[in-house]
Amino acid sequence: MSDLDMSQYLGVFIDEAEEQIQQLDETIVQLEKKPDDLGLLNTIFRAAHTLKGAAASMGFDKLSTLTHRMENVLDNLRAGKLLLSEYIIDILLASLDKMKDLKENIIATGTDQGEIDNIVADLENILSGSIDNVSQPQKITQDNLELDEVEKNVIRSAEVKGYNAYEIKIVLEPDCQMKSARVYLIFNNLKEQGEVIKSIPHTRDLEKENFDDTFTLVFVSPEDIDILTNIIKSISEIKEVKITPIHLEGNKEENKEQDKKEEAVYKTGSEQKDDKVKTDKKVKGLKVRQTVRVDVQRLETLMNLVGELVIDRTRLLDIGNGLKVRMNTKEYFKTLNNDGNNIKSDLSGNEDLLDSLEEVSLHIGRITSDLQEEIMKARMFPIDQVFNRFPRMVRNLAQKAGKEIEFNIEGRETELDRTVIEEIGDPLIHLLRNAIDHGIETPEERLSKGKDRKGKINLKAYHQENQIVITVEDDGAGIDAEKIKAKAIEKGLISTDNADRLSQSEALNLIFLPGFSTSRKITDVSGRGVGMDIVRNHIEKINGTIDISTTPGKGTCFIIKLPLTLAINHSLLTRVGKGVYAFPLTNVVEIIDLKTIEIQKVQGRQVAVVRGRVLPLVYLGQALGVINTPPEKENLFVVIVGLVEKQVGFIVDNLIGEQEIVIKSLGNFIGKISGIAGATILGDGSVALILDIQSLINHLGGESGRDFDN
Amino acid sequence: MATEKEKIAKEEIQLVVFRLANETYGVDINHVQEIIRMQDITEIPRTPDFIEGVINLRGRIIPVIDLHKRFGLPEAETNSNTRIMVVELEKVTVGMIVDSVSEVLRMPTTSIEPPPSMINGIDVAYLKGVGKWEDNRLIILLDLERVLKEREQRQLEQEVAVGED
DSSP states (O other): OOHHHHHHHHHHHHHHHHHHHHHHHHHHHHHHHOTTOHHHHHHHHHHHHHHHHHHHHHTOHHHHHHHHHHHHHHHHHHTTSSOOOHHHHHHHHHHHHHHHHHHHHHHHHSSOOSOOHHHHHHHHHHHHTOOOTTTSOOSTTTOTTOOOHHHHHHHHHHHHTTOEEEEEEEEEOTTOSOHHHHHHHHHHHHHTTSEEEEEESOHHHHHTTOSOSEEEEEEEESSOHHHHHHHHHTSSSEEEEEEEEOOHHHHHHHHHHHHHSOHHHHHHHHHHHHHHHHHHHHHGGGOOOOOOOOOHHHHHHHHHHHHHHHHHHHHHHHHHHHHHHHHHOHHHHHHHHHOHHHHHHHHHHHHHHHHHHHHHHHHHHHHHHHHHHHHHHHTEEETHHHHTTHHHHHHHHHHHHTOOEEEEEEOTTOEEEHHHHHHHHHHHHHHHHHIIIIISOOHHHHHHTTOOSSEEEEEEEEEETTEEEEEEEEOSSOOOHHHHHHHHHHTTSSOHHHHHHOOHHHHHHGGGSTTTSGGGSGGGTTTSTTOHHHHHHHHHHTTOEEEEEEETTTEEEEEEEEESOSSEEEEEEEEETTEEEEEEGGGEEEEEEEEGGGOEEETTEEEEEETTEEEEEEEHHHHHTSOSSOOOOSEEEEEEEEETTEEEEEEESEEEEEEEEEOBOOHHHHOOBTTEEEEEEOTTSOEEEEEOHHHHHHHHHHHSTTGGGO | OHHHHHHHHHHEEEEEEEEETTEEEEEEGGGEEEEEEOOOOBOOTTSOTTEEEEEEETTEEEEEEEHHHHHTOOOOOOOTTOEEEEEEETTEEEEEEESEEEEEEEEEGGGEEOOOSEETTEEGGGEEEEEEOTTSOEEEEEOHHHHHHHHHHHHHHHHHHHHHO
């Protein structure tokens, strides 16, 4: 078969492989819970078998060898020749990881390059029964430079920003006197260039000088290797610095393998890796096209709708022609001037045209909204695509944390827009991580509190009105509002006075403040995810909200509410000066009419009392820095927006109305502007700007004190 | 034959020639997507003053920059000759306001010289060179990459600064 033929099927193969791998991922974890479920085992076997067949027919030998061995193990399990053990599950999962890597390599390079000997040997050992199941250490946590999901995600999002991820290996002088001080200096200098996301050994050990002369960091930064090397070398008593870029998709496996080897070998290995990265980049040109599977029925519906549009187009042309004939006929004008009767009959003709025009435009209106809905549905994916990797992750994390957890998922079939799906993964990972690390207590602790030995984490997704709600609930220790306050005071985020005035829910919301989480500090780089402020930022970026409810001792529940789609937005259009600005309706609490005399000044700041609540007021033009003084008017339109606990009233010149708008980005050249989420094109072809309420309010607070913060 | 053509292509460059503050400028035609008349521009808050705003170009949102302001030249009034030249460079599409667009020229690369240190107040960093046209006209060749990229560079720096807060 020629290359051309193969590439034609590559997209289909990747889709299929992804599907099967996902299924394997899920079912293998389930199998651990229900080792006797023969049906489950059969499903796994079938998935592996399908994958093997597909890989073989595409000529991906390594992938098919691997799946073949896996299939053999599964077959023996099915036949009862092998007994399922945790070790076998671990190896199966490890094989699955290897499959994913091979698949990524296929996407990146078109070939299934990668090393599979070790894992194939492990599988064969299981088959021959020569393994001592208990003594075998866990493969998953063993490797040196194993990056977990969260760290990988940090690297990926950094890559999106154009940052690079590096592995930095630093060797101190053997006679270095204060190793921890050197480490501190290195961290401190690096901090200005980017972010350290992992350290081996753990920073705790680094601080206690609990290491030899060598340590390794994972670092993301926009700078290149030379600059970073210089920064580190500027510190004295450093013997050697070796920086190598981390390339996530490509050849992670090789890195792992090399890391295991001796240091001397490691050096040459990393150089090889450099070369590899370069070749990878070259091959990237042949990237596999992204495909979406769409229900045929859906396509049929779309086709029908388009068909109706085409008919409407013909009718419009007819009406246009009719009008043209009327306007252009000289006789028409003559009769119009001379004969009253004719005028009447001609006018009635006009009415006919008008009627059909109205009819057509109504019809087009209906068709386009149907089309919009259908296309949106075609972009929708079941949230299972995000959820299905969680059971595996929770299992691993729980194992590492020494906790016992029962993880339940509900509402896998809930559909969400593609764009939302892509964004929601990270925040959920953080929340689950937090629940496992901090929420759920250790089995002993739980028993002493009279709870079940196993902690429960429930992940739920469901529709509510025009929103999707996702909840992450645990039955762990809960969050103590008083402790949160104390910590916030200790960190200098709020004053003691302010803290006393906070309500329970306001106090809980403190955890979303930037700088609240300790995770960014060097003492805790690898532990805790990236902090709740990032979680909230992620969610608000996709126009969602997050709330907490918690009962100390009983558990915590995070409630995330998301819009169905990001591409189309219900907005309130307003006018300020010459510009049209759109408030996303999700943020608008209400619109009020306010008399100028009702505005009061408190500490030089405009406020109004609305139903007993003091509402800060800002002229939108001023908030955006476009127009500084509002026009003198007796009555003002105020759009009240709400964000979590804050409410702010924005004064606008005029209200235009509510409209569905299609969100467009401002593009790379202009980039991100605080206060503006994007632009949209209005019916008349002009451009209106969509407001980003969160950053608008933040900007307000930043510029003019912190009055709006509480 | 093919080599002949290649040879010519190598030795010649096609320029779109435009006027800006009484000087003649040129950019490589390969980067020019289209030239449109001046239209209403939607102002974007909190952008550098040379970014005039955005326009709707057949459903696409395109940023528009004023080259006068970009280069610190005296501002010109908009008249019937004013044009927006839409250029595309490495997936970034930007409209540039120029006083007028006059013609397309084929210029031999041999008649292009490196720019003198300062032309008409424009920093030489934004220029690729100066071309001498047959009738002794001087055509200043813009380095679009610099004109457009530097903005991105700054953007990136800002983001880093924000990230460190």
